[in-house]
Amino acid sequence: MEEVPQKRSKDRPEALADRVYHRLKNDIFDFRLMPGDRFSESEVAERMDVSRTPVRQALFRLEREGYVDVWFRSGWQVRQFDFAYFEELYDLRTVLECEAVKRLCHLPADQTAALLMPLTCFWIDEPRLEEGMAVSLHDEAFHIALVTAAGNSEMARIHRELTEKIRIIRRLDFTREDRISATYNEHARILRAILHQHSEEAQRILTSHIAVSRAEVRKITIHMLQQARLAPE
Structure with a gap:
């Protein structure tokens, strides 16, 4: 050089x-x-x-x-993966996102609809993407947008840092076609529950949604990581 x-x-x-x-x-x-x-x-x-x-x-x-x-x-x-550490991060993620959903459900309905309109368009109205990495990026953006829309900038900052830390392992959740489809379906259900101000239902769906991803983390092995590395981009 x-x-x-x-x-x-x-x-x-x-x-x-x-x-x-x-x-x-x-x-x-x-x-x-x-x-x-x-x-x-x-x-x-x-x-x-x-x-x-x-x-x-x-x-x-x-x-x-x-x-x-x-x-x-x-x-x-x-660094080797510390799965106990990642599970703790998923715990924190669940707490932050459920609190954000709760706050969104207590806003005036028209305000919530305006805040969530870009998410509603992508996850409900527009044709679905099929490529796993692209869906992974939009999945991150969905959860970040939910917390940001709740209006607490410090909570949003912590959530963005958390998202960065789990990204390395979270991407593998989108190497399977059924997980891509499930993500679209679950995001749509979360959005509809929030828009109808059904706070408990939205939190329940969200908690389950994150728990499934967390369960996938537990099953990851070095062999799976190698397969992800060899998969076509």
Whole structure:
């Protein structure tokens, strides 16, 4: 990689570190780097055609977020999945989203309808998507939008951080066609219950919806992760 004079861009090192960070994070999320995989800073630097400095900065950032561990004598390792930790995150997710649903059901009906109109259009009115990764992204957006619509910005912030932490494992819930169909059906039922201000019913459907995803998490194995990595994009 051709060296760029420092005077041309003082932000160049930070930009490189940010690029390396996002590439490594995508490698972990897409299972090109598997739980337990070990690698060195030099290997990453060579593959990404950068120096070791931005690689090290990116890796320490990923370590703070809980995605990798550093072994000072033997390089870095993608952190093994802690399923108990993920289940705790799912518990918190359920609490936050049920509270959001409760608040939405107590708003004036016309206000709730306006807030949820984009979700209603996508999950009820429009033709269904079939590609799992695309549905996964829209699923995340659905749950984030529910919490955001409830109007508590701090609750929404915590929920977004939570969503980021479980994304790595949540994506596997959309590798099966039946789960894609179920997601559409359950989201539609949640929306209709909220729009009719049936708070308890909406919370019940939502809790069940999250519990099914949580059960899928319990069944994930390294073999399944390998299959997800090899699946066509």
